[in-house]
Amino acid sequence: MQQRTIGGREVSAIGLGGMPMSIEGRPDADRSIATIHAAVNAGVTFIDTADAYHRDAAEVGHNEELIARALRSHGDADHVLVATKGGHLRPGDGTWTQNGDPTYIKEAAKASAQRLGVDSIGLYQFHRPDPAVPYADSVGAVRDLLDEGVIQMAGISNANVEQIDQAQEILGGRLVSVQNQFSPAFRSSQGELEHCAELGIAFLPWSPLGGIANAKDLSGRHGAFQEVADAVGASVYQVTLAWELALAPTVIPIPGASRPESIRDSAGAAELTLTAEQVAWLSA
């Protein structure tokens, strides 16, 4: 599988997003574990999760525990980089809330490390800016976690260009990743994608296929992607991810999956090279 880097560490160009295995509509644990095993067997070495990927408030960290369990039972997955996030919460009524309080972030990261079964988290990302807390304070907590060795690498999510620059400064140049929404249907993070490419920071498109509810509509709603898929003999999902990979060498999409077939197919996108004309047409 094609490799890219996060903070100098080599990872597969296509990652796996864990959310569909833990929120509403999730499969049983056996199918989720089979999906994570299929990802590793397909060469995926980067998995994204968050403490907030769960259904009700009593099961915070459901996805982190699932991923840790699956990687342990795989037997040959020590090389996989697991990235988790904190600062976003699900009270259990289907809504999402924020808590960017520094003390909370530090406690959340330590709880995530425990669930992941590691002394130090490979990559920890501040999930979403909290309007009630100065951004510098929340990112300052992530810097402290780095300094204390609770986390090995630091990232941010749902950040604009100004926040990327601010985080980079607060972290003393140690910001390694930015995770923002980006897909054929949602392109307003193009500016952050380009900014990360200039800075050499990994850009991780979330919901890269349009999201759990809309991924199946890719071919219908974005006809150009289906046309290219027909022309090159690939799935519309592979063409979408290959297009994202072609936008910059710093892009690492993290397609979600709850079925082994989905991630096996998505992983194939790393081997698909589109022509410059195809990329330009899909971008237009």
Ligand SMILES: NC(=O)c1ccc[n+]([C@@H]2O[C@H](COP(=O)([O-])OP(=O)(O)OC[C@H]3O[C@@H](n4cnc5c(N)ncnc54)[C@H](OP(=O)(O)O)[C@@H]3O)[C@@H](O)[C@H]2O)c1
């Ligand atoms: N930072 C944030 O605020 C944030 C927000 C949302 C998501 N995320 C992260 O980004 C990840 C990806 O986003 P997402 O899961 O919301 O949406 P997505 O990746 O756009 O779509 C996921 C859905 O696409 C389907 N799919 C994936 N590959 C496929 C393939 N090759 N063929 C057919 N179907 C395929 C999966 O179906 P099956 O379920 O049937 O396998 C899955 O349910 C999440 O899992 C999460 O880790 C982060």
